[in-house]
Amino acid sequence: MQTIDTLYSINTPEGVALRLMPAGPVLRFYAWLIDTCIRGAVMVGLAIALAYLDELGDGIFLILVFLIEWLYPVYFELFHNGKTPGKSMMGLFVAQENASPITPASSLIRNLLRFVDFLPFAYGFGLVCMLSNNRFQRIGDIVAGTVVLHVEAIQPLTEQDNIIAEVPPRPLQLDEQQAIINFYQRRATLSEERAEELAKVAGSLVENKTSAADYLSGMGRWIMGKR
Known part of the structure; x- marks a missing residue:
């Protein structure tokens, strides 16, 4: 990936x-x-x-x-x-x-x-x-x-246990769910700045959120049943 x-x-x-x-x-x-x-x-x-x-x-x-x-x-x-x-x-x-x-x-x-x-x-x-x-x-x-x-960049990807599951604010289409799950799974490979940049592409889903990346990751966690 x-x-x-x-x-x-x-x-x-x-x-x-x-x-x-x-x-x-x-x-x-x-x-x-x-x-x-x-x-x-x-x-x-x-x-x-x-x-x-x-x-x-x-x-x-x-x-x-x-x-x-x-x-x-x-x-x-x-x-x-x-x-x-x-x-x-x-x-x-x-x-x-x-x-x-x-x-x-x-x-x-x-x-x-x-x-x-x-x-x-x-x-x-x-x-x-x-x-x-x-x-x-x-x-x-x-x-x-x-x-x-x-050499120093090789490290295991850890489960994002610090992310709180978030219920989506509205019903999501299948492609939206897949995109959010993909973002959640990739989150550990991104810097905080890149994660925020990509999360804000979701537009109204993350509007007015302090951390768009955390909120979108939380939705991904909820969709995957990790509650």
């Missing part, structure tokens, strides 16, 4: 509802920059260490550069809970879209497709793709079914 604040919630196989927050391009750029600096430092160290081997050293160096460039992120994503050093420093990690750990196939796919995201230069396609969808997925993420998430 996607929200207006780019948060979305999923239900785990264990029946736990989680709220997830995809990471935007700015933090992901910083994470990428840190990882690039780390890879660069390792490559410089290898070049110095292998310089004395002449042509043999050049060949070994090129092989190691290839492996570092393409397998560095795969290794950390699979064996360090989806976190490269850069992502770890930024409080981010890679997971499947349902928040389960990233699989070997998905990690390989999202990283091999980095060359497509990089086109025409400086991750141009990847940036346009990220800004075109609510989960900030680049092309590699979409194909692999992965998403980069904020």
Whole structure:
């Protein structure tokens, strides 16, 4: 379930509802920059260490550069809970879209497709793709079914026990009841400001109410029989 604040919630196989927050391009750029600096430092160290081997050293160096460039992120994503050093420093990690750990196939796919995201230069396609969808997925993420998430934003959605059931002020049509129930179920994934904004769309149903969001949620609770 996607929200207006780019948060979305999923239900785990264990029946736990989680709220997830995809990471935007700015933090992901910083994470990428840190990882690039780390890879660069390792490559410089290898070049110095292998310089004395002449042509043999050049060949070994090129092989190691290839492996570092393409397998560095795969290794950390699979064996360090989806976190490269850069992502770890930024409080981010890679997971499947349902928040389960990233699989070997998905990690390989999202990283091999980095060359497509990089086109025409400086991750141009990847940036346009990220800004075109609510989960900030680049092309590699979409194909692999992965998403980069904020670690601290993963939290269970709790039942809204503090909401008092409210009897609707008038008989409601079926579509109105469904819309109100949907709002009540989504309420926990919205900020207070967004919840108020959306609740006021109900017009006369919430007119002159101190908290339109609480009142509309109360109606949703009443309609669902939670009285």
